[in-house]
Amino acid sequence: MSPTLRESCGVFGVFAPGEDVARITFYGLYALQHRGQESAGIASANERRLYLRTGMGLVSQVFNEEDLSYLPGHMAIGHTRYSTTGNSGATNAQPCLVEGPDGSFALGHNGNIVNAAVVRADLEEQGVTFSTGTDSEVIAKTLAHAPGGTWQERWTYLMRRLKGAYSLVALTPNELVAGRDPMGNRPLSLGRLDGGWVIASETCAFDHLGATFVREIETGEVVRITEEGVESFRAAERNDAFCIFEYIYFARPDSVIDGKLIYPVRMALGAQLAKEHPADADVVIGVPHSATAAAIGFSQESGIPFVEGLVHNRYVGRTFIQPDQRIREMGAQLKYNPLPELLKERRVVLVDDSIVRATTTGPVVSMLRKAGAREVHMRITSPPIISPCFFGIDMGTRWELIAGRMSVDEIRKHIDADTLGYLSVEGLLASVGLPREKFCLACFTGSYPIPVPLQMDKLALEPALGGDRHEFEYSGAPPTVLPRP
């Protein structure tokens, strides 16, 4: 797992009358935990009210039996969050609740809005107030104040007004709505559950719940689920730019995206890497766990045996107990433990999914050397990351990206590897096996699928709502219609 490359969020929704929707959402979020580990939340609805529980931490830390029993109804949405805009406090946990044209609604968001500051300023000028620093609240308030008399008109307005990446789930007391931005930058799928429907960022959530995959929500599509069934429409022209990093690192290996199971794609990345950058070595190891499949692919293609030379303490980093300075300086050592018996006097190929700031890569190489490795040949299953992501992946600034300011050979020296090889963009696309036009490759090429601000300022307003239980009466308040921008 790339410790300096973090996904923003996972979203989930369920419509299942007669079922314990809070519990279903809890387990759905559990399957999406890898997409965000800072906070979690569930909103449920019966025909009269919305109920909300949010909190800091892992899904298992936020919810107990009592919380789930507090979330009644026949529909629910859920969210796991890693913050990219807004601070990581409890007040920014999602779903967020806002007052909309037909009453209150809850919204969960995965992605990042590149024109959030402008949209927010416009709304504030119209008298709309904000409680948090997240772009998710900007989305919710835009929807709440969108012109139009029907849900289709309001969602169409939303998709035209917002620029960026967003896979959304929204809940009112009588409908569950899911939408995917015109780039389809983040994944979102529809599944069938006995007597109901489910929506999830990744299909692995369906497997755990016994739900069957129906189809992906299409780019620019909005799907609405009510007692009457499922209806959908395309709210915006598609401009496909799916984040290719979902295949490289973010998505779980047992998820399927665009018909491709992630695990064999990662094996193909490793195999392609072995063709592009062969190494004279004795063993192949992967940085666990995201590079394991790729390391196996490298091994199969090269004929060099795969061994599990690094053991990963998978629970480190999933605690609120902050390490003290001495522990923090141990860095990678806290997370990985090498097996000297497998590494001593060996020439090692070390496969990882990416190098972002190189703050962990160098220490891992050094760890292998200390464990006795004679040579370390670093192989990376993505091209060099030269440009930041504005669509919801925390990579830091351009300056922080080591490949943005150093050549491959300079990086090799910096991490103290004997050789260093990155996968080419062409090799990446060939391994995924889908056309280039489908993807965002901006962090490798610097060419963004939509215009992005040169300097994206972070919204720094302090939130006012507490990350706790909120209960909203369904008010049926009339819409506040704002003029089109």
Ligand code: SF4
């Ligand atoms: S810039 Fe990179 S990480 Fe961001 S959406 Fe595009 S491919 Fe994904």
